[in-house]
Amino acid sequence: MLAHPSLHLLRRPMSIHDEGDGWRSFMVKPVGPASRELAGLRPGTQVDVTPPLGNGFPGAADLAAGRLQPSARPTGERAAAPRLLLVGGGFGVAPLHFVARRLDALAAASDYAILYGGRTARDVELEVLDGVRGAVLPSTDDGTLGFHGTCVDLAIEQVRRHGPAVAARTIVLACGSHAMMAALHAALRAHVAHVFVSLEAVMACGVGVCMGCVTPSVRGMVPICTEGPVFRSEDVFDVATEVQHV
Amino acid sequence: MSELQSRRAAAPPSQGAPTEFPIRIGPARFANPYFAASGCFGYGLEYATYIAPTELGAIVTKTITLEPRAGNPMPRLQETPAGLLNSIGLQNVGLEVYLRDKLPELLAAGGVPFVSIAAAELDEYDHMAARLAEHPGVAAVEVNLGCPNVDAGGDRDAAEARAVERITRAVKDRLPDRAVAVKLTPNVTDITNLARGAEQGGADAVVAINTVSGMDIDLQRGRPTFARVRAGLSGPAIFPIALLRVWEIARAVDIPVVAVGGIAGPTEALKFFMAGAAAVQLGTVLYSRPELLAEVRQGVRDFVHERGLSHPHELRLGPDAGARLDRPGPTCAPD
Numbered sequence: 001m002l003a004h005p006s007l008h009l010l011r012r013p014m015s016i017h018d019e020g021d022g023w024r025s026f027m028v029k030p031v032g033p034a035s036r037e038l039a040g041l042r043p044g045t046q047v048d049v050t051p052p053l054g055n056g057f058p059g060a061a062d063l064a065a066g067r068l069q070p071s072a073r074p075t076g077e078r079a080a081a082p083r084l085l086l087v088g089g090g091f092g093v094a095p096l097h098f099v100a101r102r103l104d105a106l107a108a109a110s111d112y113a114i115l116y117g118g119r120t121a122r123d124v125e126l127e128v129l130d131g132v133r134g135a136v137l138p139s140t141d142d143g144t145l146g147f148h149g150t151c152v153d154l155a156i157e158q159v160r161r162h163g164p165a166v167a168a169r170t171i172v173l174a175c176g177s178h179a180m181m182a183a184l185h186a187a188l189r190a191h192v193a194h195v196f197v198s199l200e201a202v203m204a205c206g207v208g209v210c211m212g213c214v215t216p217s218v219r220g221m222v223p224i225c226t227e228g229p230v231f232r233s234e235d236v237f238d239v240a241t242e243v244q245h246v
Numbered sequence: 247m248s249e250l251q252s253r254r255a256a257a258p259p260s261q262g263a264p265t266e267f268p269i270r271i272g273p274a275r276f277a278n279p280y281f282a283a284s285g286c287f288g289y290g291l292e293y294a295t296y297i298a299p300t301e302l303g304a305i306v307t308k309t310i311t312l313e314p315r316a317g318n319p320m321p322r323l324q325e326t327p328a329g330l331l332n333s334i335g336l337q338n339v340g341l342e343v344y345l346r347d348k349l350p351e352l353l354a355a356g357g358v359p360f361v362s363i364a365a366a367e368l369d370e371y372d373h374m375a376a377r378l379a380e381h382p383g384v385a386a387v388e389v390n391l392g393c394p395n396v397d398a399g400g401d402r403d404a405a406e407a408r409a410v411e412r413i414t415r416a417v418k419d420r421l422p423d424r425a426v427a428v429k430l431t432p433n434v435t436d437i438t439n440l441a442r443g444a445e446q447g448g449a450d451a452v453v454a455i456n457t458v459s460g461m462d463i464d465l466q467r468g469r470p471t472f473a474r475v476r477a478g479l480s481g482p483a484i485f486p487i488a489l490l491r492v493w494e495i496a497r498a499v500d501i502p503v504v505a506v507g508g509i510a511g512p513t514e515a516l517k518f519f520m521a522g523a524a525a526v527q528l529g530t531v532l533y534s535r536p537e538l539l540a541e542v543r544q545g546v547r548d549f550v551h552e553r554g555l556s557h558p559h560e561l562r563l564g565p566d567a568g569a570r571l572d573r574p575g576p577t578c579a580p581d
Binding site: 008010034201204205209210212215 | 285286287293316317320322324325332481482531532533534535
């Protein structure tokens with residue numbers, strides 16, 4: 001979480017886009033005054049950061065080997081040589097780039113593709129994925145770049161195209177709007193081995209204290225900051241709830 | 247005379263907190279006057295990476311209810327200029343899980359639990375207080391009478407001084423050998439009535455203030471941001487409101503006042519002590535700056551010692567300090 005340099009009270013939870021020796025990069029969508037200010041920082045600016053908090057996507061080595069805890073609701077074979085679909089809606093692509101860089105750092109090449117969706121070509125900044133070794137498949141709602149449709153449509157198309165045998169060893173990692181991830185879960189969970197989603201919420205403390213960022217889950221109303229932000233999709237989307245999401 | 251005493255020469259409290267300006271609230275002693283505010287420090291260990299629980303004079307827990315509560319719908323938070331609106335709805339593990347799991351953990355870590363409780367009925371307060379009394383590790387109890395985010399037992403009920411008195415008495419009767427503090431809502435015309443109610447009910451201290459009621463509207467959706475419409479404002483934005491309430495209460499009752507609301511550094515803590523606070527609570531600021539506790543302690547220590555004083559209580563302004571405010575001042579008639 002990044003401390004804001006000016007008068008904003010709360011830190012902002014941001015996933016890491018990339019990191020190297022002494023630096024980290026973040027993708028900050030300018031939606032309000034605080035995020036606009038963060039987005040306006042020059043590269044190289046020092047920002048006070050609390051350590052990575054909560055649970056991220058599974059580690060690259062485990063993903064590449066399909067070495068994941070079996071799902072409570074297994075639907076596929078154990079993914080021995082998994083195919084990884086990294087599905088990012090807009091700025092949600094940031095942590096997927098991070099995962100891709102980790103996969104690329106492994107000795108053996110991983111079978112993965114990044115599906116990167118936006119409303120229009122302007123929303124899909126392919127340069128943020130420069131250098132990744134996996135396939136990059138853009139999609140736009142208006143068809144101005146890549147696949148014509150949402151990244152969820154594209155993910156469904158990808159799973160269909162490769163058939164049930166590949167689907168059964170497919171692991172989906174997703175980050176985007178709540179509606180996008182819910183749609184992805186509804187469409188694909190039954191057909192693939194695992195679906196992991198990274199949830200977003202306004203956060204205050206980041207350590208599970210304030211209970212401001214909760215999501216309904218199989219473990220009750222849990223803080224996204226400590227129990228997530230990455231969850232198995234069935235743990236958060238198959239739960240009956242009256243809770244609204246933004 | 248205030249019940250509160252500087253105890254510099256006295257033996258340090260049994261708990262492990264560093265002794266610095268120790269204070270007494272009713273039958274309980276605290277190693278220092280810096281507490282974590284309810285709702286901002288969990289059950290005491292969540293922030294252990296940043297603040298050892300022993301650094302705090304006491305940790306006021308997330309408010310505990312008799313039964314577990316799932317809390318309010320999302321969204322629950324909205325940042326405002328220098329403030330934070332919340333509508334959490336007292337999500338908590340419930341009394342029995344707290345006593346079984348959370349309380350022993352904090353005690354084992356050397357923390358001093360100041361257990362915040364809320365209930366919908368007098369019987370429920372009685373029952374909760376009786377259960378807490380069975381646990382000698384519970385140093386103190388804070389009765390949360392000012393939460394704007396629940397139906398029963400929220401701040402609307404607390405707006406009656408007699409209700410405050412009854413609830414306070416029910417809890418204190420069960421906990422004669424512990425400190426019982428009553429946290430008051432600022433969302434009333436005259437908070438001193440509530441403070442007097444707490445005092446008459448046997449409270450050992452009052453805590454002021456709870457969050458200030460507010461709301462927000464989601465422009466895009468064209469509806470109130472929070473499902474319950476009302477939410478509670480905290481953070482630096484409410485400090486002047488809290489300071490006035492602490493000032494007023496300190497002049498209306500003889501029991502100690504624990505000040506809370508908008509501390510963002512040593513400055514606010516010092517002003518609370520000048521207004522008459524016996525202890526201060528840090529809340530919302532810890533979310534983004536847990537290191538602030540150390541800054542507050544250092545700043546208060548320096549200020550007190552630079553003036554040749556031995557305890558921040560000596561900073562309390564005398565009865566004449568506000569006198570000129572009571573005299574008719576120059577009128578602001580238009581030219």
